[in-house]
Amino acid sequence: MYLPKLSIGAIALLSIMSQSVMAAPAAKKAHTAVNATAPEDTSSLNACTNSITVFNDENGTGEWKEETNAKSGWSVDDDGLELVLEPPQKFVRLTNASDYGNPYNEFASPNAPNFIAPQLLHYGKVTYQLKTSGVAGAVTAAILMAPGGGDEIDFEMLGGDRNKVQTNYFYAGGIVYGVNGGDHDTEDTAAGFHNYTIDWYATRMFKSDLPEIYLTVFLKNRSPEQIQWLVDGTVIRTTTKKETCNDKNVCSFPSHPTSVQVGLWDSSDPSSTAEWAKGPINWNTTESVTAVIKSVSIECNPEYNQIA
Numbered sequence: 001m002y003l004p005k006l007s008i009g010a011i012a013l014l015s016i017m018s019q020s021v022m023a024a025p026a027a028k029k030a031h032t033a034v035n036a037t038a039p040e041d042t043s044s045l046n047a048c049t050n051s052i053t054v055f056n057d058e059n060g061t062g063e064w065k066e067e068t069n070a071k072s073g074w075s076v077d078d079d080g081l082e083l084v085l086e087p088p089q090k091f092v093r094l095t096n097a098s099d100y101g102n103p104y105n106e107f108a109s110p111n112a113p114n115f116i117a118p119q120l121l122h123y124g125k126v127t128y129q130l131k132t133s134g135v136a137g138a139v140t141a142a143i144l145m146a147p148g149g150g151d152e153i154d155f156e157m158l159g160g161d162r163n164k165v166q167t168n169y170f171y172a173g174g175i176v177y178g179v180n181g182g183d184h185d186t187e188d189t190a191a192g193f194h195n196y197t198i199d200w201y202a203t204r205m206f207k208s209d210l211p212e213i214y215l216t217v218f219l220k221n222r223s224p225e226q227i228q229w230l231v232d233g234t235v236i237r238t239t240t241k242k243e244t245c246n247d248k249n250v251c252s253f254p255s256h257p258t259s260v261q262v263g264l265w266d267s268s269d270p271s272s273t274a275e276w277a278k279g280p281i282n283w284n285t286t287e288s289v290t291a292v293i294k295s296v297s298i299e300c301n302p303e304y305n306q307i308a
């Protein structure tokens with residue numbers, strides 16, 4: 001293979017591109033990942049379909065399904081797929097004396113609409129075009145998650161922090177909160193539609209001893225194992241597998257087939273989760289808690305997936 005010499009400029013550009021991220025606060029999440037320790041299956045290809053789903057009157061939800069087969073809490077119109085949190089039967093706000101007096105709602109929303117694509121994705125690129133719920137205490141989440149939990153790569157948008165997105169990843173058997181997170185400034189995520197991309201690529205043929213810097217240049221940022229999070233096409237964070245490895249070369253990098261999901265959930269309980277998500281939801285001042293998904297595109301990495 002032909003490898004050009006890198007100019008100083010290219011090296012400088014690369015170092016600018018590899019941005020550092022702030023560690024997020026110790027976020028607690030409603031769904032708790034479990035230990036999924038199945039080894040990465042490299043013997044057979046995962047079945048995956050490249051797709052662009054546009055949610056509208058004509059298409060409905062396409063091949064996407066609500067996780068619990070819920071018939072309410074969502075609808076499709078010309079704007080897209082609307083996810084709606086239904087109010088709890090009673091709105092009672094309490095404070096938790098054992099948690100610095102942080103507030104929470106005694107009753108949370110009875111639903112948490114979460115849509116799932118039919119295929120599993122083993123490395124690839126997913127773009128969600130969506131508008132978040134700007135209600136404090138509501139969390140809009142665009143997630144890749146291995147079945148059974150464990151590996152996860154996500155975007156989480158807090159309604160109470162509309163000018164930020166949080167990014168995170170988890171690895172099977174190593175569930176830790178507030179360690180792998182990133183916190184990034186953006187435009188108001190609830191004011192309009194934006195494209196949120198998770199580019200989780202791995203290039204099997206280049207698993208070699210070549211210096212990573214060459215690979216990065218050659219593969220246009222698709223170095224062997226890395227995750228990039230982008231907002232409207234701009235990279236806001238890059239995590240490489242290498243930086244997840246310890247000194248014994250044991251790495252904590254997501255590597256299992258994942259399902260592509262998008263959802264909305266109420267973070268109003270417990271108080272620690274409400275505190276993280278700037279909640280709990282004030283149902284007395286809230287007309288509706290809604291996130292809108294316009295489209296999701298899925299591109300499966302052909303080296304790990306049998307593409308239909």
Ligand SMILES: *[C@@H]1O[C@H](CO)[C@@H](O)[C@H](O)[C@H]1NC(C)=O
Nearest residue numbers: 052053054055056058059062
């Ligand atoms: C959905 O609708 C759009 C425009 O109405 C169309 O371009 C697209 O191909 C349709 N199919 C899917 C699966 O989204």
Ligand SMILES: *[C@@H]1O[C@H](CO)[C@@H](O)[C@H](O)[C@H]1NC(C)=O
Nearest residue numbers: 091092093094282283284285
């Ligand atoms: C919400 O409004 C109802 C009706 O006015 C009131 O009874 C209730 O206390 C309010 N709840 C909170 C938490 O403010």
Ligand SMILES: *[C@@H]1O[C@H](CO)[C@@H](O)[C@H](O)[C@H]1NC(C)=O
Nearest residue numbers: 034035036037172173174175
């Ligand atoms: C996950 O399972 C593996 C294998 O059984 C075990 O070694 C590891 O400690 C577990 N990790 C957690 C966080 O439970």
Ligand SMILES: *[C@@H]1O[C@H](CO)[C@@H](O)[C@H](O)[C@H]1NC(C)=O
Nearest residue numbers: 127129193194195231232233
């Ligand atoms: C998001 O992506 C779609 C499809 O490529 C594009 O039409 C739209 O303009 C993008 N939106 C933004 C805010 O960049």
Ligand SMILES: *[C@@H]1O[C@H](CO)[C@@H](O)[C@H](O)[C@H]1NC(C)=O
Nearest residue numbers: 096098099104269270271272
């Ligand atoms: C109150 O705080 C304690 C200590 O952090 C926690 O264990 C408990 O789950 C919290 N209860 C609620 C309802 O938030």
